[in-house]
Amino acid sequence: DQQVKQNSPSLSVQEGRISILNCDYTNSMFDYFLWYKKYPAEGPTFLISISSIKDKNEDGRFTVFLNKSAKHLSLHIVPSQPGDSAVYFCAARGTMNYGGSQGNLIFGKGTKLSVKP
Amino acid sequence: DAGITQSPRHKVTETGTPVTLRCHQTENHRYMYWYRQDPGHGLRLIHYSYGVKDTDKGEVSDGYSVSRSKTEDFLLTLESATSSQTSVYFCAIRNPGQGTFSGNTIYFGEGSWLTVV
Numbered sequence: 001d002q003q004v005k006q007n008s009p010s011l012s013v014q015e016g017r018i019s020i021l022n023c024d025y026t027n028s029m030f031d032y033f034l035w036y037k038k039y040p041a042e043g044p045t046f047l048i049s050i051s052s053i054k055d056k057n058e059d060g061r062f063t064v065f066l067n068k069s070a071k072h073l074s075l076h077i078v079p080s081q082p083g084d085s086a087v088y089f090c091a092a093r094g095t096m097n098y099g100g101s102q103g104n105l106i107f108g109k110g111t112k113l114s115v116k117p
Numbered sequence: 118d119a120g121i122t123q124s125p126r127h128k129v130t131e132t133g134t135p136v137t138l139r140c141h142q143t144e145n146h147r148y149m150y151w152y153r154q155d156p157g158h159g160l161r162l163i164h165y166s167y168g169v170k171d172t173d174k175g176e177v178s179d180g181y182s183v184s185r186s187k188t189e190d191f192l193l194t195l196e197s198a199t200s201s202q203t204s205v206y207f208c209a210i211r212n213p214g215q216g217t218f219s220g221n222t223i224y225f226g227e228g229s230w231l232t233v234v
Contacts, residue, residue, distance in 0.1 A: 006159075034221070042228070089160060105221075107152075
């Protein structure tokens with residue numbers, strides 16, 4: 001039973017346009033959300049995060065939006081660049097008292113973004 | 118880059134043989150994790166450690182054991198490797214830090230590619 005869902009396995013975008021990657025979650029106990037980017041043959045790298053007390057966090061070309069009522073978050077990349085082509089993972093963390101999980105992250109299955117020149 | 122070193126980076130082993138993957142960190146972070154990444158499954162937590170000799174199971178712990186005798190080292194052992202354990206294994210670290218939301222980010226190593234034939 002997936003608690004963090006990335007329903008689009010892949011996304012193709014033209015260079016310079018906006019990329020929107022989506023993520024849905026089912027557990028209202030999640031209080032912190034993160035996005036990671038992964039290139040082939042490398043480890044995932046942290047990209048941007050947002051806490052549940054906010055609805056938007058921006059870092060350069062990357063913006064994450066959180067809609068708590070819909071249990072939905074999205075990552076916007078503007079403008080998209082060919083170097084952004086990678087797999088993007090959404091992750092969520094429960095509150096510290098959630099199920100004794102020690103604050104572990106739960107990841108979605110990832111979305112492969114391809115930015116075409 | 119987070120100071121995380123995984124070894125070996127690549128290994129081919131035969132079914133039924135024991136395999137140990139090593140994760141070494143220079144950050145003195147309290148939490149360490151082992152994840153596996155498989156197509157269609159994203160990143161799944163195998164085991165984690167919240168201190169020396171303090172470990173716990175993750176989502177996919179069957180067939181794996183871990184040990185942490187020093188802060189800097191976290192070992193993942195496959196007691197008797199099976200073909201279903203062919204995967205990419207990532208070690209990760211986290212420092213809880215101070216404050217409610219700080220220290221939620223985990224940092225990944227470069228990965229260990231394991232093939233069980």
